[in-house]
Amino acid sequence: xxxxxxxxxxxxxxxxxxxxxxxxxxxxxxxxxxxxxxxxxxxxxxxxxxxxxxxxxxxxxxxxxxxxxxxxxxxxxxxxxxxxxxxxxxxxxxxxxxxxxxxxxxxxxxxxxxx
Amino acid sequence: xxxxxxxxxxxxxxxxxxxxxxxxxxxxxxxxxxxxxxxxxxxxxxxxxxxxxxxxxxxxxxxxxxxxxxxxxxxxxxxxxxxxxxxxxxxxxxxxxxxxxxxxxxxxxxxxxxxxxxxxxxxxxxxxxxxxxxxxxxxxxxxxxxx
Numbered sequence: 001x002x003x004x005x006x007x008x009x010x011x012x013x014x015x016x017x018x019x020x021x022x023x024x025x026x027x028x029x030x031x032x033x034x035x036x037x038x039x040x041x042x043x044x045x046x047x048x049x050x051x052x053x054x055x056x057x058x059x060x061x062x063x064x065x066x067x068x069x070x071x072x073x074x075x076x077x078x079x080x081x082x083x084x085x086x087x088x089x090x091x092x093x094x095x096x097x098x099x100x101x102x103x104x105x106x107x108x109x110x111x112x113x114x115x
Numbered sequence: 116x117x118x119x120x121x122x123x124x125x126x127x128x129x130x131x132x133x134x135x136x137x138x139x140x141x142x143x144x145x146x147x148x149x150x151x152x153x154x155x156x157x158x159x160x161x162x163x164x165x166x167x168x169x170x171x172x173x174x175x176x177x178x179x180x181x182x183x184x185x186x187x188x189x190x191x192x193x194x195x196x197x198x199x200x201x202x203x204x205x206x207x208x209x210x211x212x213x214x215x216x217x218x219x220x221x222x223x224x225x226x227x228x229x230x231x232x233x234x235x236x237x238x239x240x241x242x243x244x245x246x247x248x249x250x251x252x253x254x255x256x257x258x259x260x261x262x
Contacts, residue, residue, distance in 0.1 A: 062219040
């Protein structure tokens, strides 16, 4: 299953709902293009909903890191929402769990962005 | 129990990475591993196959990746080799080092080591062979209870 992505706006925050696999090739490219498009539209408060992401490999992790630094370098904020156990474990193993701001409730995640 | 071994020779493509991962999943599922370990074995094979195809063979259509799976009765032994420029253990940076934490790449071998019980890297002439071993009856604890 390849990755699918769709975006929606909630209280000034853009939520990117991702599903499927974020792996080397198509999945990573879809994520990179989505982030670039959103930043191009001036949307800099990004919440990545990973609840339906079934699999991430090291390329996918790299793409998440790249998205995080790209958004931050442009003065924005990127947070992660609804990690599955597999993704949670991967971020812990790679010590990235403390780098990302990880949320498990959409409403409080939206409120956590700077006004 | 007699040892069972299957081997595949694959092109240097992303499709081959997916095939190697799927084969690993199927082989591991037939052995007495927990579901979580089957996932980790398949992911380790995917990472090693990406290294072979992308970093080793650099998608060169003339170069091949070979993947073998051996059920020794006590362990699953997987060997993945490429015909590329070679990978030296000492050249692999630590992805957990502060200066590498936000780098986009460099986590593949680290994840393989986290998911498997034994990992050996051997230089070929030319290329690299990586051996991944998972022992039966030793549930991996990668990612559990760490912060």
